[in-house]
Amino acid sequence: MKETLALRGGPRTVTRNFTWPVFDESDVAAITQVAQSGQWGNPDCSGLVEKFENEFASFCGSKYAIACANGSVALRLALMASGVKPGDEVIVPPYTFIATASIVVEANCVPVFVDIAPDTYNLDPNQIEAAITPRTKAIIPVHFAGQACDMDRIMAIAKKHNLTVIEDAAHAHGGVYKGKKLGSIGHAGCFSFQSSKNLNAGEGGLVVTDDEALYNMMNSLRNVGRVKGGQWYEHHYLGCNYRITQFQAALLSQQLARLEEQTRVRDTNGKYLSSLLAPIDGITPLTRGHGETVHTYHIFIFRYDKSKFGGLSKKEFAEMLAAEGVPAFMGYPKPIYEQPVFQQKNFMCYALPDTVDYTRVHCPVAERACYEEAVWILQHAMLGSKEDMEQFAAAIKKIQHAVRHD
Template sequence: MASLAINGGAPLRTASWPGWPLFDEREEQAVLDVVRSGAWGRNAGKKGDEFEAKFAACHDAKYAIACVNGTAALEVALRGAGVEGGDEVIVPPYTFIATVTSVLLINGVPVFADIEPGTCNLDPVAVESKITDKTKAILAVHIGGRPADMERLGAIARKHNLRLIEDACQAHGAIWNGTKVGAIGDVGCFSFQASKNINAGEGGALLTNDAALEERCWSLVNCGRTKTGQWYEHHLPGWNYRLSEFQCAILLAQMERLEELAQKRQENGDYLAARLRELEGISPQDADARVTRSAYHLFIFRYHAEAFGGAPKERFVKALSAEGIPTSPGYKPVYQEPVFRSAPVFFPGVTSSTMVDYDRVDCPVCERLCAEEAMWFKQSMLLGTREDMDNIVAAIEKIQANSGELLA
């Protein structure tokens, strides 16, 4: 008789996990207040200004600019930082595709640098090896909310006179060496999409401490206007990327529980990581004293098949999910997405003859992790109890004890 749920056995867990999003009367009242105010657009009300001030203060930044989503924030950040058509931007291959499409949207050239196996973040050594005279910026992702090595990446950016842009779309409340992420580089970008640790269904924001950069990014978000100019006076080819007052009101309410939930995720995430390190064949992200706090938007870990009878990653993911522990196999390398694989990519900002063949990209660490090892749990699971975390460990132990069934 089968023991594993994937083969018809009883699942270890049948209880549900914490739902997402979390909301209460605060969000409801916030939306109702905007409805009744009649000031629904960003320029008509005050919720947008309130949110930007609160979000900047929360991250110890001078300036915040709200915008429609994280992709737009990245696009504006790149354009605001002076990246132009044909400029190269170093990006990680292990990330949501928006990190890379934001570069494409401004006719920049994404250059992939491999990741560290223990963190899934950009490998600073790989980054420096990719720098050319065309490189304009490094786009550092804090993957899953785990801060990238901002010390070494910052040093590389300064050495080569490059812009350092933080993709903090998964890193609300993350802290690197005592400093909130998002305002460490030249500009940081956040997302408030529905899965994020604070959300308004959709939304985004930029953070910076650079007044000139803030002015340019603000203009790009606001149709090319300036804060002191006339309404129908446009100085840049910008977009209308503004958030509505409804979204800003919801975000203000969401921020009231940001710190409480961040601490909860950290407590459970750190506990779960410690428990999993006791198991053979499971490797959570590497510990690093400089990571004051991970946002744990994703709890990323690596699976080593040899400790589970050689069962492939896909089989383990399905087995763990069947035991009542929802598990995602995660991303594949971005450069393997169809948008890059259909044909060599032409970049009009370079030269008429320049084509980039992404089939030639070689990021062996990322490819191994995606194909064989990396997987994750969603952030909402870390809002459960200590017993919930123990269930995860017990389910993995159960699968390991019956690993012969995985190959049946």
């Protein structure tokens, strides 16, 4: 007997309503304490920002951490402090949030898009070296959805060509690659604490590094060009006020205490959900087994084949899945280079050569992911139970059965 889809008036398959963020009275108390102190901003009179920086650096196994306004700023600070010059090229993937590429333009450098691997949606190491030129100075691999990039190969390529590696770990708080925390493997690792992220303070960002010179420069750039030991109105570099507040630092310290257990739950659920979805005709979870010790599942992604679902478009499928109660949607509608800002070069980058033409860029795997394949289940759903994962799988089977018998 065919079940009526929720989008067509039937009952939802998934019974739980998933909420985010996770907090309790300890978070409220931490924020209240800051409010009552009257010391809200930064300079860090209370030491809360430095406390969180030290906690997160220790969590990642890194020597230094720089907290800042958001994840985009974290990337920008790391790139600027690495010593890039106007016109230098930076290799980035096309399937990621736009900031991974836009901060390159903001630094008067040139984003060079290299396609992603079809089984992980991470930067494809097989294609990196073909994109390297004498102007290439850095690589920004993105641990997309929390899946670790192939960092051994990327670091080997970077060493061979003397390139800086800046890990975009905005999805990867607590992720582990061959025993090392993501973000701690490259020359710098950048995190976001925006409201959707696995570690959340509404907004905020952070960079970790083991390089003292890089740390000192980022510290200056995020603090209006000031240097340690200098006067307050003494500015050595062209920085800006990229600091976070003590409210954010207090909240992040509280949230960090939950992160390890939450990451364990997501990782366990991700493995189980993959095992449930893999046998479904037309559904292919992205693969593991590329060196990740812990996958953070900021997003659980599977590849969708509409030919196995009666020709149902990815958009229609994602809408049906969301109606069944799965926190899912279709992800990015287009690769970064197809965004109007890149197609029309609507940015002030005086060092971008006229020969750079993003209308001629094509990354077939990224385009296929955007237009046809990738369906996302969001991270707060991955904090559910084993039974929730089973309901996710049941919802997909329900849709397949319904559309095949329409």
